[in-house]
Amino acid sequence: MIETRDLTKKYGDLYALERLTLKLEKGDVFGFIGPNGAGKTTTMRILATLLNPSWGEASVCGYSIYTGSKEIRRSIGYMPDFFGVYDDMKVTEYLEFFAAAYRIKGPERRKKVDQVLELVDLGYKRDALVTSLSRGMTQRLGLARVLLHDPQVLLLDEPASGLDPRARIEMRELIKELRSMNKTIMVSSHILPELADICNKIGIIERGKLLFNGTTDEAIRQVRQKRVYLISVGADQNERAAKKLSSFSEIESVGLEAEGTRVRATLRDGVDDGGFIPERLLQEGFRLRSFNEEEIDLEDVFLGITKGITN
Numbered sequence: 001m002i003e004t005r006d007l008t009k010k011y012g013d014l015y016a017l018e019r020l021t022l023k024l025e026k027g028d029v030f031g032f033i034g035p036n037g038a039g040k041t042t043t044m045r046i047l048a049t050l051l052n053p054s055w056g057e058a059s060v061c062g063y064s065i066y067t068g069s070k071e072i073r074r075s076i077g078y079m080p081d082f083f084g085v086y087d088d089m090k091v092t093e094y095l096e097f098f099a100a101a102y103r104i105k106g107p108e109r110r111k112k113v114d115q116v117l118e119l120v121d122l123g124y125k126r127d128a129l130v131t132s133l134s135r136g137m138t139q140r141l142g143l144a145r146v147l148l149h150d151p152q153v154l155l156l157d158e159p160a161s162g163l164d165p166r167a168r169i170e171m172r173e174l175i176k177e178l179r180s181m182n183k184t185i186m187v188s189s190h191i192l193p194e195l196a197d198i199c200n201k202i203g204i205i206e207r208g209k210l211l212f213n214g215t216t217d218e219a220i221r222q223v224r225q226k227r228v229y230l231i232s233v234g235a236d237q238n239e240r241a242a243k244k245l246s247s248f249s250e251i252e253s254v255g256l257e258a259e260g261t262r263v264r265a266t267l268r269d270g271v272d273d274g275g276f277i278p279e280r281l282l283q284e285g286f287r288l289r290s291f292n293e294e295e296i297d298l299e300d301v302f303l304g305i306t307k308g309i310t311n
């Protein structure tokens with residue numbers, strides 16, 4: 001649904017975007033993650049045919065950005081990072097105005113407006129002035145606006161920025177709902193954890209370069225190649241278990257943690273399943289109290305990839 005090859009945008013000597021190559025299939029929710037100035041907005045504006053690249057290829061829904069901008073604009077909903085709303089317009093008037101621009105006519109227009117208001121949960125504000133809406137409501141109105149013509153592809157540029165925690169959760173729920181409608185979605189953020197669980201694919205970009213492209217799990221694996229497990233066999237037995245574990249050839253290092261209440265075992269490179277640990281401990285006569293793979297902080301994964309740290 002979205003494909004780019006070597007997509008590049010230069011401003012003078014600056015590469016805002018450098019040889020971006022991406023592929024999104026129908027139904028993909030792609031989290032586009034990167035710090036300020038990484039090139040996220042540039043990419044979305046190019047895909048929305050609002051900005052010309054310096055070179056490279058890009059197509060949306062099979063149409064080239066160079067020759068099919070009309071078709072692309074009809075099949076996408078692009079929600080920019082900042083958008084103005086007009087004074088003295090009610091929520092419904094605002095949406096009807098855009099529906100008219102999409103040539104949605106008569107009773108169909110009313111119906112569409114009601115539908116999108118319902119979807120973004122803004123029906124109760126239908127008669128409010130757009131300027132009276134809170135930031136979170138304005139963001140949802142912006143999303144409603146790009147859903148009017150029922151686009152296949154959504155480009156959402158930092159839809160959750162500036163929202164409070166509650167509103168961020170609502171925005172995520174909304175994106176999940178759009179995902180369940182089988183839309184193809186590119187959504188940007190500078191926070192990995194915010195997007196990780198609503199996206200099936202993520203891309204991490206910095207200074208115009210795509211540093212990572214894959215699933216969240218793959219991102220985690222890239223940063224931490226070794227698996228770490230936290231184990232407890234009961235506080236008084238942990239030390240003995242730690243000694244035993246350090247004799248296993250699959251285990252690289254073992255340590256006691258949290259005042260001896262758990263054992264931290266790191267597997268050797270290339271050993272990617274610690275499932276043997278509980279089994280062997282049981283064989284050795286230990287009673288297993290807990291056994292978990294250590295969760296990695298996604299913020300660390302992000303920092304690891306953008307700083308090129310891979311251990």
Ligand SMILES: Nc1ncnc2c1ncn2[C@@H]1O[C@H](COP(=O)(O)OP(=O)(O)OP(=O)(O)O)[C@@H](O)[C@H]1O
Nearest residue numbers: 011015016034035036037038039040041042043190
């Ligand atoms: N019109 C312009 N003229 C010159 N440089 C520009 C222009 N637009 C963007 N840039 C530069 O291109 C780079 C990428 O900007 P872009 O807006 O795509 O980043 P972003 O990932 O969206 O960042 P943010 O998280 O701050 O929104 C930045 O270095 C920016 O300064």
Ligand SMILES: [Mg+2]
Nearest residue numbers: 040041042081
């Ligand atoms: Mg931006």
